[in-house]
Amino acid sequence: MTFDVLLPAGGTLKPDDAKAFGTPYKSLAKVGGQTVLESTLDAVTGLGNVRRVVLAGEAEVLAHPDASRATDKLPGGNSGPQTILNGLEALTAHDAADFVLIVTTDLPFIKTQHLADFLKRCGNQELSVPVIKSVDFAARFPGTTNTYMRLADGLWTAGCAYRVQSEAFRRALPHIEQAFAQRKSPIGLAKLLGPMFALKFVLGQLTVPQVLGKVESIIGCTGAAVYGCAPELAYDLDDREDYEYALKFS
Numbered sequence: 001m002t003f004d005v006l007l008p009a010g011g012t013l014k015p016d017d018a019k020a021f022g023t024p025y026k027s028l029a030k031v032g033g034q035t036v037l038e039s040t041l042d043a044v045t046g047l048g049n050v051r052r053v054v055l056a057g058e059a060e061v062l063a064h065p066d067a068s069r070a071t072d073k074l075p076g077g078n079s080g081p082q083t084i085l086n087g088l089e090a091l092t093a094h095d096a097a098d099f100v101l102i103v104t105t106d107l108p109f110i111k112t113q114h115l116a117d118f119l120k121r122c123g124n125q126e127l128s129v130p131v132i133k134s135v136d137f138a139a140r141f142p143g144t145t146n147t148y149m150r151l152a153d154g155l156w157t158a159g160c161a162y163r164v165q166s167e168a169f170r171r172a173l174p175h176i177e178q179a180f181a182q183r184k185s186p187i188g189l190a191k192l193l194g195p196m197f198a199l200k201f202v203l204g205q206l207t208v209p210q211v212l213g214k215v216e217s218i219i220g221c222t223g224a225a226v227y228g229c230a231p232e233l234a235y236d237l238d239d240r241e242d243y244e245y246a247l248k249f250s
Contacts, residue, residue: 003097003163005044006087009057009105010076013217013239017234020240025061027105032250038066038238040105045069046112047119049099055106056087058066058067081176088166104160106237108246114230119162122229126168126221130159130229131208140231144245153207165221172219 011026018024027037034042037055044050055062055070062073073101076083084102091100093231103110120126120155135153148155169176180190185197197214200206208225216223237243 002049004091004100005050005053006100006102007040007053007055007105008087009061010075010080010083010107011054017240021243025058026237027057027061028064029243030244031108035066037064037105038102040107040110041066043110043115044103044110044120045053047116051176052091054087054090068112079177081173085173088169092166092248098139098165100164100166101164102164104236107232107235108230108237109235111232114232115161118226118229118233119163121226122163125222125224126165127165127223128226130161130233131156131225131227132159132229137231137234141235150204151206151208152204156208157234160230160236161233168221171222179196191237209221213247
């Protein structure tokens, strides 16, 4: 099965972090001798069944030599979801594939095999999201910090690669915008889903399937939590500490 790829590259850094990164853009930070943008393009093009690669981001990112490998380049939006929507619209103009693989460009350790394994585990749902156990993430990247969601069935973090059905994403966009604003606050995310849900979250009474079921009922599309995925899908560059660790780990 062939599919399209969308690479959102709108992530900018705070001034202090930008000094440490050597660039204000996460995608242009260098880890292991290459930009994260380049290593991400290596990972997605290595899948072999990619039809189009759309890169959406800031002008400086789009003008970088590494960006030349993208099929299409376009400006990002005012938020992460809006940037993704812009990319989906660009793909639709070229008769987009039913499913699109979205990979953020701040994952310094992502490889083709990690994405191939994730796609292999996906079913037929309209939205598939990798979920990684805290113990697996900590084993792969010891000594790092991450934002985990504490549920009845364990501590989890979500990966930053998604397989989506384009039309389903359009329907869900208003709700995804709200969730994106709270993405670093597990309690904030729970509150979006209602007071009783928030209470059960605080009490640690929810499981991953229960959370997913509630999300499905609100955004109106089928979703799947994809288990057993590589921790590399969840190691993103948020700040200076993440970058310094990545430099030592690479």
